[in-house]
Amino acid sequence: MIIGSVQGLGRVGLRFFNQLGESGLFLLKTVFQKPRLIKATPLLIQEIFFVGVFSLPIMLVASLFIGMVVGLQGFNILSQFSATGELGQLVALSVVRELGPVVGALLFAGRAGSALTAEIGLMKTTEQLASMEMMGVDPLWRVVAPRFWAGVISLPLLTIIFCVVAVFGGDLIGVEWLGIDGGAFWSNMQASVDFHNDVLNGVIKSAVFGALITWIAVYQGYATEPTASGISRATTRTVVYSSLTVLGMDFVLTAIMMGGW
């Protein structure tokens, strides 16, 4: 009984590290390619369009509402201390430091990560990747690398847009609706948000999340079992793994950044 459970634990551990190693090698092969800028640039731009621009609507709507909710909640609490003038600071800091990078990454995993996995998985299932290999074209270069870099580039940009719109949402609720003084709202925000500690760190976080999510997504797609149920499992795994990784990594990064790196 005990031996059985220890064995089970060992098996799970071995499988985990096996997959981690495999996906690590996969990432290295994807990233370290001979640069061929003339051919790669149009592919990258196309993928940024699919991965980034198509994620814009969901990001815009979500960030507006998140900014509005933070504004409303913050106003209620701050009004108990007659400190509603600090609302700008509250909204901006919570959005720029945490909500922007994390919620943006979670939405990105659901919107773009799952789509990447399904697309690459289906290409594998229909032998498109195999046929590319037989034509002497490396699918890691042609299919995987542009998608990976598109994710790494897109998410920080999306996160910046996310933060801007969320702050605007807070302003909409605080200043336009609940009647806080606009000057206090914006000047308090300006005084308290630091470019390096808050904005830059948030963008760095989102770049790390972007790399992690697209790495998981393209690997899951590439390693999918070539059946319908295989693709559905791979897509689910992408969303689950990348959401958990983002939340866990957020804690680690926050701890490092708070320590004043």
Added chain:
Amino acid sequence: MGNCGHTDPLIRLEGVTFRRGDKIIFNNVSLSIPRGKITAIMGPSGTGKTTLLQLIGGALRPESGHVYYDGLCVDELSERQLYVLREKMGMLFQHSALFTNLSVYDNVAFPIREHTQLPEFFIRYLVLMKLEAVGLRGAKDLFPSELSGGMARRVALARAMALDPELIMYDEPFTGQDPISMGVLVQLVKKFNDALNMTSIIVSHDVPETVSIADYIYIFSNGVIVGEGTPEALANNQNPHVLQFLKGLADGAVPFHYPASHYEQDLFQGKEEGVMH
């Protein structure tokens, strides 16, 4: 590669053994594929015919033995060398494997764009010539989802031929085709082989179509070659596996029944278990 005269076979397999898990797919197989000829690899489903093509293309490596392409040992090449070698090979996949997000034109242009620096107007000439050869120039703006199965396979054929390969491998080219597309494909395979002096390998279990165009045939069963020869020679082969396969008999050397326990015993055992539970 100077030692390879044109009388040498293009591809040689020497003592190739390959297994998937515990199942032996090839057991010490040796064969050679002559240049400029159509060689057919035949055998029942599940005998590893597609695996053979993957071994030749270097997508799989044998457990023991070697695969030689024009004197080059394929299983010892690095991945980068393999990609270079594959530019000389074309392959027609069983399910066509067209890129679904590209039009017919772009599918055929894909290998040319990837491997050459030709200007776009020149690529257009090449693509239109290839499409004309398979009779689908008029379909150049369609997408793979708009094609019938037979048309998709012809586009895939045009794409496999795009770089004028030395070797073209057909994986089940006739399976699932209506008689008209089947006739078209048979004719195209033969025409391309003769006109372009290519070496062709057809993996198939469609006996009459394959026999009608093949110059040499290997018949596989259970991981070994059970018969080989020209179509005429094979027609007189008395090996039970060859006879059963070429004539399509339901029972013979390959039994109709999958190995199982004794029938009556199995039935009664089930009954007893049913009573007991």
